[in-house]
Amino acid sequence: MAAQREVVDWNSGWLFSIGAGADGNAPGAEADSWRAVVLPHDWSIENPVSKDAPSLGDGGFFQTGIGWYRRDFDAPASWRDRQVVIEFEGIYMNAGVWLNGASIAGRPYGYSSFFVDLTPHLRIGGKNTLLVRADNSAQPNCRWYSGSGIYRPVRLHVTAPVRVAPWGVFVATTRLDAESVSVRVETTVANGGKSAAGLSLETIITDPAGREVARVGAEGRAAPGADFTAAATATLANPQPWSPETPVLYRAVTRVRSGGSVVDEVVTPFGVRTVRVSAERGFELNGRPLKLAGGNVHHDHGPLGAAAFARAEERKVELLKAAGFNAARTSHNPPSPAFLDACDRLGLLVMDEAFDGWKSGKNPHDYGVWFDEWWRRDLDAMVLRDRNHPSVVLWSVGNEMFERGNADGLRIAHALTRRIRKIDTTRPVTAGVNGMGKGGEWSRLDPLFAAFDVAGYNYELGRHAADHERLPRRVIVAAESYLSETFANWAAAHNHAYVIGDFVWSAIDYLGEAGIGRVFPPGEPIVKHWEGGQWPWHGAACGDIDLTGLRKPGSHYRNIVWDRGEKLHVAVAAPAPGGEWGVSPWAPEPVQAHWTWSGHEGEPLAVEVYSRYDTVRLYLNGELLGEKPTTRAEEFKAVFSVPYAPGKLEAAGVRAGRETERFALVTASAPARLRLTPDRGRISADGQDLSFVVVEVLDANGVVVPSADHSVRYTLDGPAALAGIGSADLTDRDSYRANPRRVFQGRALVIVRAGDKAGTVKLTASAPGLPPAEFTLYMESSR
Template sequence: MRIAALFAVCLASAAIAGERRLLDSGWRFHQGDVSGAEGLEFDDRAWRRVDLPHDWSVESSPTKDAMSEGGGGYHIAGVGWYRRELPLEASKLRPQPPSAVIRLEFEGVYRNSEVWFNGRPLGKHAYGYTPFSFDVTDRVRFDRPNVIAVRVDNSGQPNSRWHSGSGIYRHIWLRTSSEVTVPADSLWVRTKELRTESAAVEVAYDIDNATERDLDLLAHVTLRDTSGAIVAETTERMVSAAGERAPQVIGFEVASPQAWSIETPTFYAAQIDLLAVSEHGEQVLIDSVSQRCGLRTISIDPQQGLLLNGERVVLFGGNVHHDHGPLGAASFDDAERRRVRLLKAAGFNAVRTSHNPPSEAFLDACDERGMLVLDEAFDSWRKPKLKHDYSEDFDAHWREDLAAMVLRDRRHASVFAWSIGNEMFERGDAYAVELSKEMAALIRDLDQTRPVTVGVNGLGSRSWSDLDALFAPLDMAGYNYAPEQYALDHERLPGRVMMGTESYADEAFVHWHETTTRPWVVGDFVWTAIDYLGEAGLGRVFPPGQPPKKPWEADMWPWRGAVCGDIDLLGHRKPVSHYRQIVWDRGAKLHAAVEPPHEGDWGLTPWSVEPSEESWTWEVEEGTPLNVVVSSRWPKVRVLLNGKSVGEAVTTEAEEFRATIAVPYEPGELIVVGLKEEGAEAERFSLRTANTPRAIRLTPDRTDAIADRQSLVFIDADVVDDHGVVHPLADRVVRFKVEGPATIQAVGNVDLTNHGVYAGNSFSTYRGRAQVIVRSSGKPGAVKVTAEAEGVPPATIQLEFAPPSAPR
């Protein structure tokens, strides 16, 4: 240890606290394996320049013979290399050498990554969804640029039941800290007791002393409210043993606490200033770490269900895979924030991260929006579901991967429970019980504040009671597609707390009823909240007369994704989403959609719903009866067509808040009226027939973009008539052009049989809609986006990318 220099360096530095620097820009990428690419002098000038996050699997069209098969959306995989130069100036590091410890931190690489620094190997990481890091302190050079090389091997296929993506799809950071530090993953705030007048809070953290001496230290701990005012503080003195990492806990009482909740996700900020005390009593700041936190309590019991801050919460949840449609698996912070906004707008208050740990940005967004999270670790354990899935790495790595998830995510107020797996093939085997015990014990060693669960789907012909031993070490039992078991199992095991970890989309009413009438069932998570790439064809509707097939029963080509979501691939809500929100009484009270004209019964699988469209534009003869499906929390509804009443129906709980009314087709305006008990009009919902397409309407999802090479703007491109009605029968190719400091990151539509390249600059509309995603190139200024299509004039919008110093 360079202890002689420790105090001198600290005293000479005005800013000793550590830093974290994003390393996402300036990479070179090569798809395919290359001999010697880890070498320091390797010539990579011919490689393609890319900025992270990056998913090479969606940069080309799917192919029927792709090794990823339908589970991976028929996208390419294989091997890829990344290289980047990293100039470092010792004088600009915080803290400065020789006391600086320098680490490379990877948030997620899919899959089997191997990392070199200046030509020397750092190590490997197998699992594609957990963070990992390497100490590069002794390998850094300051006289010339450093070189990072990363090999990503996703060639073992198939290995995922959904689109995993390929590459460095989450962020990379360079972290500098002192040799005596509070590791970032060790700091977290837990609320022991929460009352109106006060809260009992513990600040837990570690002190890592990498020096060769015992040190006399002071830890000054503060907690600040949203205004920045200190609401609690204390100073602890301790001796830190040489070469040891020791846990610390400091307790606080916080007066008049502002609780974090779904409705009001309020934050505090905890900060630890670590000071070294010299033999002469001098105090020198050697590290400063801060973290936002939410004060809240979580508990469960079979009489009251899930309690958040002592109040019962019923989970209206959805399962979500990690891809972002045309972006693939690339985890941009803006895409994660947008996803949570969409979920909240659809009424969801909870999400299950099926079936892997999510990005940290997603959890940050859930914290900010008040979205509860069931954080899940694995899809498979020891028995494989696919030839090359996580089962290959399970025995060697499950402990470190499970710990990595908990250590990273326990600071998030939104995370209310941990899930150790999903539908594992060995769930009925004796050794699975031991694994359940081991996993639960590992989690509780790291976090005792949240319940542990697992999601399973029964044992076929065997009784659900055969799963009792698997559930016994856990706090909650997760039931996939088995609402009929809630009452039966409660009678046998009245102390069990249950949760619907997966449910079919067309069983919204059943799960609402079974959940809200049984306090021991804490909530339900539909499969799924959002359409996703991979698991090709799940949820598709087969035409009348064609036998329905599940993805594992047939080749689903040309499908590249699943359409079982409440929200489509571009972020638009489907009729089933509105129905579910109405059934669960989550705000909306009235909606209507129209079944496409057909003869015979649709071919449906359990994940399908009968098709319907939010449209009154159909290519049928006038007078053809069309079924209008009305969802309503009003007791009765009336349907008007061009001002004339054509029918009424009751839509109470007895009718499952839904009615179907046959309406003879006639172009114009269809209006559905929600009626109160006494018959008075309460609300209207209307659909209009689209006239001749006249324009492309460009609608950005936001206007507060930042020029930081990471910001995205999602722009819907809709073909509309002169009244602004989207025309669903006039699809055409839209070509996009961007002028100014931005680029096109992706384009796409919701048709998962379309094989267009998402990484292009044009895409056809589907039912009148497409989307372009624009990315900042790092410079502030105006950006002009133009869309051109045959038969309509070009459309333009102006965006403004503000300097990064501007408030976000």
């Protein structure tokens, strides 16, 4: 029997060099000019920020340039007469690929996954050299931190010439009820051989327990160099629908037979679920209305930069779920496959977005330069790659496109939407659209919105009611909203079926778009982030969750308003020195969840209590200060003026006259020790797994000291490496690889990357004046 598909992770064995070589001639071909790297790799995050960096504030003042990757490998004799294809999940940006000196591929868009056929240029039985250039030198080219390099994983596929085409299986739910479900299985087979091939296709569907529940097949014939596509429908009894609460996954095992032998096999996870939108019932998942409690997320991981480790993507989804979100918008580009895999497993709905803008560029060197030539291939790549993910429930084709109000924009909108619907008709299509600017008539956008199934409104909360009156069939989603509009956006979605949800800007702080969400001291002019002058800020502070993964008070308030689990939280408005804080639309006045305000003794502080209880009572050092209602009429919030005195500030949630829950803040005393808290104490020794370690400065009673800014040094003993160190301070100029680094407000994050050997690793943290802290991390064999 002919050998079947081999899929090999190709993340190790790479060499890297910075330089500006041309074509396939990387600079410094001599061995000592290269250093070993393991993918995913982002070279920009390795360097400190610089005020003079050409990426400017949009790119977070990080260094970019041109980077080269090299991999020398043997092509064994077993590859003869086989198809050898390399899969790149993402290279930022303007990628070029050379094999043995021959230019074989290029891809400008840094967020597209793509495949490159190595077969024609392989030296079977000999040495081969693969070169990859990532050219991120033309700046600025992005409105947020992009990262630089092969920042997503790479795989090698070795198959027979007759094989399932890349992303060639599509499993779609066409009907769902309590007793059964119908799924349509479409398979495309590519014939890379020199002669026609008779084909027999078979797909076996297994349920979450691994039991076979259906089997379908088809026969056909593929001409040489051509594709063959067949579709069949299977019926599954007693379905287990996928939802955020029950993220159940089935598997489709597709086998291709040719010449009497199985020549290829692929496994496709999928979920049984349906999506429908209407103005009358809103967003329906599996026939039930559901509101999208969503947040916008960029693709970086703070101290890791853009490097798309599977564990980092999984952690991001865990953070979003823990904060009460049930949906995320991948602003403004296709995410990594690992992010969607995690959304599938953990249950997070996704608005999958293709582009930030279209042909009219927002930066001199952005995607607009290539839009006309590449949009079809890049849009196809997103939809074909992501269409089997049950978490993906909306396609978005753009964001705040400059052409939104003219004929060219209308033409592009229809072209993009038609292109998606040729591939997938099971999901609605949308785009995030803002107003027409000063003097622009909002209704001029009606034809553009008519091209989509859902109208994505960016910061246009006040238009919902009037637009529904004018166009009662329009379905609206707040694709972006301000942090300060939490209650108003919840109320709009809660009260009206035609408003299907809200995606706040943003769910998590991120690198780039420097200064958005910052708070200005009294007397200092408020400068919008796009107006420049934000240095030394290198990131965005507008998230519900900070760069280390800590939820800000606004996150707890959102969770309480949307009734997503929490019932009570307390925060204190930071006193402004000699005036009032200056805030932009993305930055409400600063509040912090602590009761340590040395120097403000006796000064009245505004204490905010967020609550889903009838009323709340506030105590200071056991003395009742008052009781206030926190119903919908009060927007689930009460504010108390409390003269500051050290001790214990405590809120009690009251229902039907009884105190049901308490939440306390306790004053911290002097720093006494460090605490290291890993998210996981055991990780796989596969060179890819991560442990995220929270670092805190505590007083003698175990209370975090919010004023602490110690410089902490970290050492590792064992088979692992420090992948990144950082805090929530987006003005810190040190590299995220620098060691030591300062904590911010008593907290930092250290990320440990596993090596490829099992064993134990000891992480030690030390800071002047404090005893060292340590913990042991266990690296377990991944074999």
